[in-house]
Amino acid sequence: MVYVHLADGFEEIEALTVVDVLRRAGIETKMVSVTGDRTVRGAHGIAVAADLLFQEADYEKCEMIVLPGGMPGTNNLAKHEGLAKQLSAFAQNGKWLAAICAAPSILGRLSLLKGRRATCYPGYENQLTGATFTEEKVVQDGRIVTSRGAGTAMEFSLALAELLKDGQTSASLRKAMIV
Numbered sequence: 001m002v003y004v005h006l007a008d009g010f011e012e013i014e015a016l017t018v019v020d021v022l023r024r025a026g027i028e029t030k031m032v033s034v035t036g037d038r039t040v041r042g043a044h045g046i047a048v049a050a051d052l053l054f055q056e057a058d059y060e061k062c063e064m065i066v067l068p069g070g071m072p073g074t075n076n077l078a079k080h081e082g083l084a085k086q087l088s089a090f091a092q093n094g095k096w097l098a099a100i101c102a103a104p105s106i107l108g109r110l111s112l113l114k115g116r117r118a119t120c121y122p123g124y125e126n127q128l129t130g131a132t133f134t135e136e137k138v139v140q141d142g143r144i145v146t147s148r149g150a151g152t153a154m155e156f157s158l159a160l161a162e163l164l165k166d167g168q169t170s171a172s173l174r175k176a177m178i179v
Helices: 012-024 073-078 081-092 104-109 150-164 167-176
Strands: 002-006 029-033 039-041 047-049 064-067 096-100 138-141 144-147
Touching (some): 012 047, 012 096, 029 039, 064 081, 064 104, 096 104, 096 150, 104 144, 144 150
Parallel strands (some): 002 029, 002 064, 064 096, 096 144
Antiparallel strands (some): 039 047, 138 144
C-alpha cells in the first residue's frame, strides 16, 4: 500500500501522476488528506477527492509514503505533526519514503537525508540538510527516493513502480504510455 499525501496547494501533476502510474502497475495506492477534509485543492485550483483522511490511514499496512511538492502544499505538509512522526518512523523502520519538487525539503528538515544523495526543485537545495545534492531527475539512496519537479513526475512514478513491483512492469508501462 502506498499513501500519497495531499495538503492544500499540492502540485497536481506530481501527486496524480504517481497515483495513476502506481495504480496502473497494480499497486494499491491511496490519496491521504492532511487537511481534515476529503476534498483538497491543488496549487492550480484543481479539487481532488482524497481516499482517506490522515486519521483514517493505517500506516502499519503502508509500505511507502509519497510527498508531492507544490506551494503552499509543501509548507502545509511540513506543518502536519502527525505526518512528521510517520515520516520519521518510516525512516527508522526502513520503509520507503518518496518526495518530489520542494517536498524533499521536508525530509531534509527532519534530518532524514543525512549522508544520502538527494535532489529537489531548484532553490531548495539548502534545505536538504546533510544530503549530497545532485541534479539527476530521480535519485534513490537506500529507501528514500527524491525527484526534481512536475517535469520529472513521470520518471519518478515509473521509478517507484519499478521499486515496488519490478522492472518488467515499469518497462511495460513506459511502452504503453509512450514515455
